[in-house]
Amino acid sequence: MKLLGIELRRxxxxxxxPFRTSFGTQTERDxxxxxxxxxxxxxxxxxxxxxxxxxxxxxxxxxxxVLRRFLLPRLATQxxxxxxxxxxxxxxxxxLHAVKGHRMAKAAVEMxxxxxxxxxxxxxxxxxxxxxADRVPSGVSVGIHDxxxxxxxxxxxxxxxxxxxxxxxxxxGWDLVPVAAVRDRFGGDVPLQVDANTAYTLRDARHLxxxxxxxxxxxxxxxxxxxxxxxxxxxxxxxxPICLDESVVSAQxxxxxxxxxxxxxINIKPGRVGGYLEAxxxxxxxxxxxxxxxxxxxxxxxxxxxANIALSALPGFTLPGDVSASxxxxxxxxTEPIVLVDGHVPVPAGPGLxxxxxxxxxxxxxxxxELIDF
Ligand SMILES: CSCC[C@@H](NC(=O)CCC(=O)O)C(=O)O
Ligand SMILES: [Mg+2]
Numbered sequence: 001m002k003l004l005g006i007e008l009r010r011x012x013x014x015x016x017x018p019f020r021t022s023f024g025t026q027t028e029r030d031x032x033x034x035x036x037x038x039x040x041x042x043x044x045x046x047x048x049x050x051x052x053x054x055x056x057x058x059x060x061x062x063x064x065x066v067l068r069r070f071l072l073p074r075l076a077t078q079x080x081x082x083x084x085x086x087x088x089x090x091x092x093x094x095x096l097h098a099v100k101g102h103r104m105a106k107a108a109v110e111m112x113x114x115x116x117x118x119x120x121x122x123x124x125x126x127x128x129x130x131x132x133a134d135r136v137p138s139g140v141s142v143g144i145h146d147x148x149x150x151x152x153x154x155x156x157x158x159x160x161x162x163x164x165x166x167x168x169x170x171x172x173g174w175d176l177v178p179v180a181a182v183r184d185r186f187g188g189d190v191p192l193q194v195d196a197n198t199a200y201t202l203r204d205a206r207h208l209x210x211x212x213x214x215x216x217x218x219x220x221x222x223x224x225x226x227x228x229x230x231x232x233x234x235x236x237x238x239x240x241p242i243c244l245d246e247s248v249v250s251a252q253x254x255x256x257x258x259x260x261x262x263x264x265x266i267n268i269k270p271g272r273v274g275g276y277l278e279a280x281x282x283x284x285x286x287x288x289x290x291x292x293x294x295x296x297x298x299x300x301x302x303x304x305x306x307a308n309i310a311l312s313a314l315p316g317f318t319l320p321g322d323v324s325a326s327x328x329x330x331x332x333x334x335t336e337p338i339v340l341v342d343g344h345v346p347v348p349a350g351p352g353l354x355x356x357x358x359x360x361x362x363x364x365x366x367x368x369x370e371l372i373d374f
Pocket of ligand 2: 245
């Protein structure tokens, strides 16, 4: 494979409804897409960074800047091109390792190169990563609402659509009451979990322990991302399993969190950890330690969503992921829509991602295109 050129494209995708978390409210996604042109095939990548650095330190403008100024020039050197020709996408992480952080940008360019490589080979993402299923259960993430009745109406709608698991965003002042209301209204059999996005501190341990009464699958990222020891202390106070999201940015940090007893479950997001190949390494590490994993989401378009669904088909992904259908967030996706069938979404079988953007739909939401020649 030889990199010939790269396209950095920004798209603006309005959400079907505001999505509120403990760190803010999203009404549209400003997404950076990457298209790589190689001598064998084209490939697509999606950067999951949000517009503002509120989920992590990355934000979409910073990721486009670090790609343009530091990451892509490193891939354009003769040595890099030789390594890519020999090892393909497997070489990308090592070639970019000298640049600190910016894992979402690194993940997006690795994803695009992997997509091109696999399209040329006629192999799917799922086949490459080790998928063992052709469909996976689909969970849905439900934001913080203005009232309990509005929350219950939203949850009822998702359950009617057949979603396999409900995840409620929580924050101080919106936790026990919404969880109790969902349990009262829909019963104890609905698979239910919560996500705090780092909104609590260890001083809230006794309050969070009250969630144990509601038979939750897990409580996701209750404390700050760097407070691994705090999560280990909290795990000793709660019966509900702790799942880490923001804290796990690599296989190394996953190993530390597992060893310290900071989590019993891990939410794997390929963008957060630097790519799908690192995501698979974390899956393998977690499996070796008996830790369940599931695939998180960052409101991806059908491109990232398709890759996440392929990842979710690996054997260690034993809990439903945030791999909801396209219409959970978007009225119109940029790919053929991903559709929920009996609470599951299909694992794409085509070469590479198995999907590509529909040109007219992509043009409609494009706000800028930057071409970078190699
Ligand atoms: C804009 S919030 C993105 C991060 C959040 N993601 C979700 O809640 C799932 C979103 C999705 O289904 O794509 C999380 O912390 O897990
Ligand atoms: Mg989360």
